[in-house]
Amino acid sequence: MAHEPTIGIDLGTTNSVVAAVIDGHPVVIPSRTGQRLTPSVLAFTPQGKRLVGAIAKRQAIINPSRTIFGAKRLIGRHFDSEFVQQARKYLPYELVRGGINEDVRVAIDGESLSIPEISGAVLRELRQDAEAYLGVPVRKAVITVPAYFSDSQRQATRDAGIIAGLEVLRVINEPTAAALAYGAGRRLRGDRVAVFDLGGGTFDISVLEMMEGVYEVTATSGDTSLGGDDFDLRIVDWLVDSFIQEHGVDPRGEKMAMQRLRDAAEKAKCELSSVQEARIDLPFLFTDPSTGAPLHLQRSLGREQLERMTCDLVEKAGEIVTRALADAEIDPEEIDEVVLVGGQTRMPMVRDLVRRIFGKEPSKGIHPDEAVALGAALHAHALVHRSRDLLLLDVTPHDLGVEIAGGLRSILVPRNTTVPTSASHLFTTVRDNQQSARILVLQGDGRKAEDNEVLGELVLGPLRQARRGEVEIEVRFDISADGIISVSAQDTKTGQEQSLQIRSFGGLTSEELQEIVAREEAQQATGAKEAKARPRREQVRALLEKGEQLFPRVRDQILQSTFGTAAVAKAEACLRAAREYEDAEAECPEAVLAGLRQTVELCESILMQREGRP
Amino acid sequence: MTERIRELLEEGLRHHVLGDDEMAAECFSKILAEDPTNEKAIRLLGMVRRPRGATTESQGAVAPTRAAAMPQRAPRKEAEEDPEIAAWMKTVEELFSLGDFSGSLAYVEKVLAKDPHHPQAQDYLARNRRTLTQFYESKLGSVYARPRVVVGPEEILWLNIDHRGGFLLSQIDGSLTVDDLYALSGMGRMETAKILAELLEAGVIEMT
Numbered sequence: 001m002a003h004e005p006t007i008g009i010d011l012g013t014t015n016s017v018v019a020a021v022i023d024g025h026p027v028v029i030p031s032r033t034g035q036r037l038t039p040s041v042l043a044f045t046p047q048g049k050r051l052v053g054a055i056a057k058r059q060a061i062i063n064p065s066r067t068i069f070g071a072k073r074l075i076g077r078h079f080d081s082e083f084v085q086q087a088r089k090y091l092p093y094e095l096v097r098g099g100i101n102e103d104v105r106v107a108i109d110g111e112s113l114s115i116p117e118i119s120g121a122v123l124r125e126l127r128q129d130a131e132a133y134l135g136v137p138v139r140k141a142v143i144t145v146p147a148y149f150s151d152s153q154r155q156a157t158r159d160a161g162i163i164a165g166l167e168v169l170r171v172i173n174e175p176t177a178a179a180l181a182y183g184a185g186r187r188l189r190g191d192r193v194a195v196f197d198l199g200g201g202t203f204d205i206s207v208l209e210m211m212e213g214v215y216e217v218t219a220t221s222g223d224t225s226l227g228g229d230d231f232d233l234r235i236v237d238w239l240v241d242s243f244i245q246e247h248g249v250d251p252r253g254e255k256m257a258m259q260r261l262r263d264a265a266e267k268a269k270c271e272l273s274s275v276q277e278a279r280i281d282l283p284f285l286f287t288d289p290s291t292g293a294p295l296h297l298q299r300s301l302g303r304e305q306l307e308r309m310t311c312d313l314v315e316k317a318g319e320i321v322t323r324a325l326a327d328a329e330i331d332p333e334e335i336d337e338v339v340l341v342g343g344q345t346r347m348p349m350v351r352d353l354v355r356r357i358f359g360k361e362p363s364k365g366i367h368p369d370e371a372v373a374l375g376a377a378l379h380a381h382a383l384v385h386r387s388r389d390l391l392l393l394d395v396t397p398h399d400l401g402v403e404i405a406g407g408l409r410s411i412l413v414p415r416n417t418t419v420p421t422s423a424s425h426l427f428t429t430v431r432d433n434q435q436s437a438r439i440l441v442l443q444g445d446g447r448k449a450e451d452n453e454v455l456g457e458l459v460l461g462p463l464r465q466a467r468r469g470e471v472e473i474e475v476r477f478d479i480s481a482d483g484i485i486s487v488s489a490q491d492t493k494t495g496q497e498q499s500l501q502i503r504s505f506g507g508l509t510s511e512e513l514q515e516i517v518a519r520e521e522a523q524q525a526t527g528a529k530e531a532k533a534r535p536r537r538e539q540v541r542a543l544l545e546k547g548e549q550l551f552p553r554v555r556d557q558i559l560q561s562t563f564g565t566a567a568v569a570k571a572e573a574c575l576r577a578a579r580e581y582e583d584a585e586a587e588c589p590e591a592v593l594a595g596l597r598q599t600v601e602l603c604e605s606i607l608m609q610r611e612g613r614p
Numbered sequence: 615m616t617e618r619i620r621e622l623l624e625e626g627l628r629h630h631v632l633g634d635d636e637m638a639a640e641c642f643s644k645i646l647a648e649d650p651t652n653e654k655a656i657r658l659l660g661m662v663r664r665p666r667g668a669t670t671e672s673q674g675a676v677a678p679t680r681a682a683a684m685p686q687r688a689p690r691k692e693a694e695e696d697p698e699i700a701a702w703m704k705t706v707e708e709l710f711s712l713g714d715f716s717g718s719l720a721y722v723e724k725v726l727a728k729d730p731h732h733p734q735a736q737d738y739l740a741r742n743r744r745t746l747t748q749f750y751e752s753k754l755g756s757v758y759a760r761p762r763v764v765v766g767p768e769e770i771l772w773l774n775i776d777h778r779g780g781f782l783l784s785q786i787d788g789s790l791t792v793d794d795l796y797a798l799s800g801m802g803r804m805e806t807a808k809i810l811a812e813l814l815e816a817g818v819i820e821m822t
Contacts, residue, residue, distance in 0.1 A: 055794055058785060058798045
């Protein structure tokens, strides 16, 4: 039996990529417009049209308050979190508190959009690209997330997948996916792989070790505000300064000019990874406000010049890598392979940095923009085909434990533990005649309890009267293959027990999620209907234009014929009705279309006769 | 259009709406003395020389292929109307009936700058814009056609466009449809269609 098609999706902060395994090989699926990268951008035009991907990015600066980018930074976060409050200061779109869970949402036209809905729109676009390419419906997918993503962020990403009409087989770590793509066909057992990921908006460095079906992330660090965009902005600043120097006017107030400068900067930066000099030609960039004269921008940018402008950014990445390796007590020489991920790693200066730190050539033969999606596709394929070679086991992304006396944390399930799993630990009371025991379930990597995320709490009580240390309570964690955590606490002597089930929570309630899915499906159905009606509307529009042009020229002649009055009345009624449907942007009924066609044919035949043509 | 011709045009229209067609004709004649091919002046001169109340026919260079329906004048107490606005509104109606929708739109915008809630002006604004959009779109063909730039970068520098035209031109890559360009232009549909129609007419782009 043929297996259902599966896809792997790298849902990036700046760009996303979709891939699938075709004839045994992982391949990137181009968008319907032929692009291999899809910007992770969703926009709403002032007319209310929804734009996703490249077209949304191209109008981002012109339409800033209605263009949502970087949703990945916000996914699975609470509105009140420090991160969101900081983000509110610099994001051009409005963030609001939403739902009963007070997760962060985006306000557009008085309505609030959840972050999974925004990411869901990007995922849906990728799914549709895959369907167009593969020619069959696609439902099953593996989606990647950064290694440091919490359970909430992972669940919110899963929710985004559901909104996009996908069944999310697994959410896996990006460096793991990259290593998987790199490792396909290679024997990597016991190898240490460093994944250096400098994408559009973030920088991550991870060290992985391949052990028994698990790529264990042994060290990870990064900077969530360092990426290719910073390099682009340096070029934009330089272009603006040179424009001011030449023309004496500042184009920064003109959104169209800034959009072009940003696009041109990115293009020049990419070119400079392969050539020594890039030309930037932006005719009619700006209109001089005092003279009305059009002003152009024409510049050349050399690779060395770009390196001077951005060397501090590259050095910053270098410092992060060095610190991360030192913290994890890993000598750079112990790294067997360095895999480069993210478009910015194509910059020769970045590659030089990697060589300098690790003392070896970074890996070749793997595309930095595509590695993560290819790895995800391989994993999705392996899951469906039950292929053991490439099948990764699911692991817990963070330590799981409980709060203990002194505000500290006791780990029961260390991170990277394969699931399903269970673990238990015995705790004792800390006071004489302690009335109850409060078990605070924590997730995270902080040593202090307060530095971790609280997943839930349960209270065991009333406890029997006893001296401190005499009541033994066994706390047990069970994690199912679906990631559902069950926690129980039991007095080992009396058998008194309390338990709690923790489901990962991405911000949306199940009712909200169902409502969004239903709304999305309705929207998709309307969109499909409109797309089907489009050729017909085009036909009506063309015939109407022709009819309105030709009919006045032949009207008098028709009137003189035997049934002229009736024919004219009928033609006029057809034209009027078609115009009304056209103006109302409504679907023209078949009868009106047929009448319109007849009218045009009548007009054309009369004119041909008049001109003496057969 | 030079500043002097624009002034003469406005002066002529002002005379016309105040009922002095003789002075109006003089202004339009002066324009034709300077620019004998000025279509607007030819049309307006024809209008002021026709007896008042006579029917007119759409014939201008910017006239669309179908006659636009005249908006119904909303009942408004004359005593409340600013005389300048009343004069401009008369011009709006005259130009609309002549098929000079861009001229009519310019006066509508003047009225709305002074009285943003003027109901009749808003009605004319919508109708002028819709008629002009249809006109430009009829030149472009399908909104799902994909424009493509057919001149070299060196020729683009010689074009007579502003930064908005420059922006739109920079977005045309053969993959985007006219409809896509409406979405990302940051301008209104009419403005975008107008620039595209001008670029098409100038042979800078072609539709595929």
